[in-house]
Amino acid sequence: MSTARNIVLFDLFGVIARHQRPGALEEMAARCHVPTDVLTAAYWDCRPPYDAGRQSASEYWTAVSRRLSLSVDADTIEELRLTDIDSWSRVDDRMVAYVQSLRDVAEVALLSNIPSDHADAFLAAQPWLRHLDHVAFSGKIKVAKPDPAAFRHCVVAMRAAPTDFLFVDDREENVRAARATGMNGYVFTGRDELAAAIDTWLPQRQPTRNDTLLETDPA
Known part of the structure; x- marks a missing residue:
């Protein structure tokens, strides 16, 4: 059962941060x-x-x-x-601004596959990450997506229910894994499409509802 919380759980690379630098x-x-x-x-x-x-x-x-x-x-x-x-150090500044703005209407967390030393460097370069409601780096929590334990870590750490989460990732296999744990899932294709989906998801949230709104990948 939902605990009536709205938590948007973001992947990092390919969503907020850029994929590996060409070359x-x-x-x-x-x-x-x-x-x-x-x-x-x-x-x-x-x-x-x-x-x-x-x-x-x-x-x-x-x-x-x-x-x-x-x-x-x-x-x-x-x-x-x-x-x-x-x-792996580049970010999408437009997405960073959007993620920060979401904290006015939802809890915002991060779940990223990243080695521990990379995570330390990324946190040092991107201090805004420390202001999110929870940050989980695979190298720190000792488990990586799509292992279900990575998603369960976030549920337990945030004292939430799986249905409270909307997980956003650019890899469909990770979104499928999140859904299998009971989370809502969205395959990221771009900032504008994501913003529209979240704007739809948030008003639909009800304390006793097991959301299925975003269980179909965007076309």
């Missing part, structure tokens, strides 16, 4: 002296434990290096780590 993987591949496609495959294949807080940055880049059959020293690992963090 970043090419830079990292050049530093490792390997083709970009080879580095890219190792970069993503080794990523899940790092995102979920089960590996440090050093352990992650060591795993990538082993996948590439490279011997990489500590200085190179640090260079790669910093390049990686920088590549």
